[in-house]
Amino acid sequence: MTEPLLSIERVSHEFGARRALLPGRRTHLAVDDVSLTIGAGESVALVGESGSGKTTLGRVVAKLITPTAGRVLVDGRDVGALSGRELLAYRRTVQMIFQNTQHAFNPRRRIRDILADPYxxxxxxxxxxxxxxLGELLERVGLHASMLDRYPHQFSGGQRQRVGIARALSLGPRLIVADEPVSALDVSVQAQVLNLFARLRRELGLSLLFISHDLRAVYFLCERIAVLYQGRLVEVAPRERLLEHPLHPYSRRLIAAVPGLGERDSAEVSQAEAPGPAPAPGVAAESPAAAAGCHYASRCPLYARLGAPERCRAERPALRPAAGGSAVACHFATEGEEPGANVSSVVSEEVG
Amino acid sequence: MTGDQPLLSVRDLAVEFGRGTRVSRPVDGVGFEVGEREIVGIVGESGCGKSLTLLALLGLLPSGGRVVNGSITFGGRDLRGADPSVLRSLRGRQVALIPSDAGAALNPVARVGKQLRLSLRTHHPDLTAQQRRGRALDALRRARLARPEQALAAYPHELSGGMQQRSAIALGLQNEPRLLLADEPTTALDVSIQAEILRLLVQLRDELGTAIVFVTHDISTVREICDRVVVMYAGQVVEQGGVEDVLTSPRHPYTAALLGSIPPLGGVPPEQLETVPGMPPDPAAWPGGCRFQARCRRFTELGEPDECTSTWPGSADGLALGAACHFPLEGVRR
Amino acid sequence: MSAVAAVAATVDGPRTKRRWKPIVGGGLLGILALFMLVGPLISGYDPNATDLTARFSGPSAEHWLGTDDLGRDLFTRMAVGGRMTILIALGAVALASAIAVPLGLLTGYLGGWVDLAVMRVVDLFFAIPTLLVAIGIVGIFGPSFTTTMLALGLAFWPFYARLVRSAVVGVRDLAYTDAARVIGAGRWRIIRKEIVPALLPLLIVQTTVLLGFAVLDEAGLGFLGLGVQPPDASWGSLLAQSRGFVLSHPWIGVIAGVPILLVVLGINIMADVLRDRLDPQGAST
Known part of the structure; x- marks a missing residue:
């Protein structure tokens, strides 16, 4: 087995940790003991709802924040202590693309100046x-060299995202962290940007850590999908495997929520919804019961169906390997367990 | 209300901005109908005029905008010529708007309960404080908010995005309007919460009989909840009809392209997704003929026929079902 | 709804600008500048030359704005005094900016204990009225052209520093500074290339506004007799002088006061114009 390009080893990040001594200050465990690897040329998706810690993890990988625990390795080297020249070299290896194209560019600088920065x-x-x-760089992402003298606000959202990709590509990175790069765009423009990512991956052999809540985009672009729930990894699986045989009850719920997949008013789906909206961030991480056991138990249909087993409350489920290259963090999920079959039958009727 | 007359009827609606040589018409000849208990989706890219159409119905166009043509009839009443005071009394009472960003639409410095009660006091001045509280609680319950009593006492920022949107829906629904206008109500939300909100809208329609106009750029959400769909492009309706008809066998090349741009789930992903090349035209200078022609694959395939560049293929009032296309697609099933 | 706003903006074109503003503001300042620069040349008087035979002569063909208690030509004195006042104001604002902008940038960008410490000092200054701070400084060093300038500069910087700091905090957390970090930009490069350009309009407008305040406060100090000392003239000291004759010769006070009013008005109008012009969307198209 060759060394993965990126390995995330038991990374946790707690916001407000440094000030924890101040009275009344709440800390919030955004990422909780996550391990994940990405091979050279591989594309891995990080999915989950807002507050799941996926953006925080992406920022850790891009070295915008230093995690409070755990380490990140690139080519087997710990990147935590890099500075100076070595940090610059890391920047050339790992790049990031941002979600909000409106704020990702200084409105007072021309595209020419923005793209000249890396040089x-x-x-x-x-x-x-x-x-x-610079002209060639723009052409590579489907824009024209003549646009170099424009200001960011003279571009549409989709075009701005292309400029963001160009900025990242200029350094010739091997891994790109893309934080919800298409979710702020129109669906028709999303397709153009997703195509661009797909093309760049083919042409340049890029690795991708693609952060998104949109399973369709993720499925199109990434071979493996990692599902985060409130800071913890609940399932990692090859895309077909996750879609057709999701193991973790939360993965099932995410898949059932994709628009255009479920039957309307489907009873099965409504049930999954029943436990209600997510608790406020921070709350779950702080309650000792949840910290000890499974943090999804309070919303978990499987937990309810099994009659609230003690183990879910007492023992935190570790990520364990399952059939077909999956890994799941659940004490009881097995492939034979029914609702998976239910969902996959709906899924296989190709829609949309 | 007679049974066969639609609740809302919009014909040949046009909205203009600017004066003199800078006039533009971002909405230009839009027509559609919404029946009682019906959910109608309006789909299109940003800038196609879908949100402006919605605001025009409420008389809430941004400054400089005005309705220059067409008619808006709601419950047998003409709204286009109506006095602002009439519109004001309809808004919130008979027609309610659900915004795309509930976090921004709710007043950040007032508790949710207070905002609900305020709207009740405006439209039902005769209720007692006790009754108002009860009604507000009911509205939150109806919007399926977990722990409605707590939500009543919460400030908007204390709620999650999904709960904020539910509160906004409760606010819109507590006066039991006949028509709900929802402008991208799920765009700002996570997929899993999106699905819940969509389902909630359908449930509310079933319980209260409220008709809904649902504006979105995401054609895949239309399939989830709508009975009928109106596809807009460049200020015009390019295709409308029943959801199943339009989404399973689109006849307008634009609708087909929109559907093709949704990444498929399952199987081996394609190398490239279908896209619509180029950009939509500028509302200050709409091209003649069919406005989609410059981006239309079919136009090129058919050898650039003259009709496409010379005449607009749609109906005069924008109401016609089917596709506004000289050469509609036939029998393409997706 | 942003889509709607965008449509409305493109369709409406830039909001019809108030065209009178740059004309009136620029005109006012232009005329006053001309008056200060060439006034003494065309009047032909020495500003400090006394002529006891012509005391308190009202405006006439010889003395366009009349003379003061020592028979000095007021037109000339106002022009020369104006130079002094404007120089003091410019110097004071330059000093305030030189302290406030770097401090604001540092505290805003770095945060932490530097921020805490500097901002507590600022709070201290806030507790005392500006003019009182200036009076204190003049009191220590004695009144003169230089101390007036220093005093006003030192009195102004805290406001300015806090303003810059809060603007920096607003920009610091935007995605584009993150983007710059990911590209490998260091702290100083981010401040130079990302933050300063974003602050530029604010800085320009704020400098202009401060200039107006400086003119007013110079007049205030001068009025209290703490500004420029005789025989030199500034608008403030001329105003102070006129106080003695406010009952017998009220027009002297009017002549000393009106230019202050006009210059402050002109500066404020121009600050408005600059703010409109430097709006990010308008600036670049």
Whole structure:
């Protein structure tokens, strides 16, 4: 087995941890003991609802924040202590693309200046001159060299996201962290940007950590899908496996929620909804009972059906390997367990 | 109300902005009908005029905007020529709006309960404080808020995104309006919560009989809840009809392209998704003929027929069912 | 709903600008500048030359704005005094900016204990009225052109620093500073390339507004006799002088006061114009 490009080892991040001594200050465990690897050229998705910690984990990988516990390895090297030249080298290996295209660019700087930044900071070579290099960069993401002198607000959302991709690509990274790169765009424009990602992956052999709540986009782009729920990884599986045989009850619920998949007013789905909205972030992590046991138990239909087994309350489920390359963090989920079959039958009738 | 007359009827609606040489018409000849208890989806890319159409119905166009043509009839009453005071009394009472960003639409410094009671006091001045509280609680319960008593006493920022949207829906529904206008009500939410909110809208229609106009850019959510769908492009209706008809065998190339751009779930993913090349035209200078023609694959395939560039293929009032296309697709099942 | 707003904006075009504003504001300041620069040349008087035979002569063909108690030509004195006042104001604002902008940038961007410490000092200044701070400083160093300038500059910086700091905090957490970090930009580069450009309009407008305040406060100090000392003139000291004759020769007070009013008005109108012009969307199209 070759070394993975990226390994995340038991990473946790707690917001407000440094100030925990101040009275009345709440800390919030955004990422809770997550381990995950990405191979060279592989594309892995991080899915979950808002507050699941997926963005925080992405920012940890992009070294925008330093996790409060655990470490991140790239090519087997711990990246936690990098600084100076080594940090710059890391920036050339791992890049990030942001969700909000409106705020991802300084409104007072022309695209030319924005794209020139990486060249200036890293002293990248531009054999035919900087202008030619920048123009080529724009062409590569489907824009025109003539747009270099525009300001960010003169682009549409989709075009701005292309500029964001161009900025990341200029450094020739091997891994790109993409934080909800299409969710703020129109569906028709989403398809264009997703195509661009797919093309770049094929042409450049990029690895991708694709953060999204949109299972359709994720399925199109990523071979493996990791499901986060309130900071913990609940399931990691190859995409077909996750879609057709989701093991964790929460994964099942996510899949049932994809629009255009379920039958309307489907009884099975309504049931999954019954436990109500998610508790406020921070609450679950702090209650000792949840910290000890499974944090999904209070909303879990399987837990309810099994008659509230003691184990779910007492013991935190570890991520354990399952059939077909999946891994699931649930004491009781098994493939034979029914609602999975129910969902997959709906799914296999191709819709949309 | 006679049974066969639709609750809301919009014909040939046009909205203009600007004056003199800078006039533009972001909504240009839109027509559709909404029956009692019906859920109608309006779909299109941003800038196609779908949100402006909705605001025009309420008389809430942003400043500089005005309805220059067409008619709006609601419950047999003409709304286009109606006095602002008439519109004001209808808004919130008979017609309610659910915003796309509930977090921004709720007043951040007032408790949810207070906002609910305030709206009740406006429309039902005769209720006692006790009754108002009860009604507000009912509304939250109806919007399926877990722990409605707590929500009543909460400030909006203390609620999750889904709970905020439920509160906004409760606010819209507590006066039991006949028509609910929902502008991208789920766009800002997570997929799992999106599904819950969509289901809630259907349930409310079933319980209260409220008709709903549902505006979205995401055609896949339309399939979840709508009875009929209106597809808009460049200020016009390019296709409308029953959801099953339009979504399973789209006849307008634009509708087909929109559907094709949704990534499929299951099987081996395609190398590329279908896309609509180029950008929508500028509302200040709509092209003549069919406005989609410049981006239309079928136009190229058919050897660029003259009709497409010379005449608009739609109906005069925008009400016609089917596709506004000279060469509609036939029998393409998706 | 942002889509709607966007449509409305493109369709409406830029909001019809108030065209009178730059004309009136620029005109006012232009005329006053001309008056200060060439006034003494065309009047032909020495501002400090006394002529006891022509005391308190009202406006006439010889003395356009009349003379004061020592028979000095008021037109000339007002022009020369204006130079002094404007110089003091410019110097004070430059000093305040030189302290406030770097401090605001640092405290806003770095946060932490630096921020805490500097902002407590600022709070201290806030507890005392600006003019009182200035009076205190003049009291220590004695009144003169330089101390007036220093005093006003030192009195103004806390407001300005806090303003810059809060603006920096607003920009610091936007995604584009994150994007710059991911690209590998260091702290100083982010401040230089991302934060300062974003603050520029605020800085320009705020400098202009402060200039107006500085003119007013110079007049205030001068009025209290703590500004420029005789025989030199500034608008403030001329106003202070006129106080003595406010009952017998009230027009002297009017002549000393009106230019202050006009210059502050002109500056404020121009600050408005700049704010409109520097709006991010308008600036770049």
């Amino acid at each position: 200036e900071i890293h002293g990248l070579p531009a054999p035919d001159g900087r202008d030619a290099a």
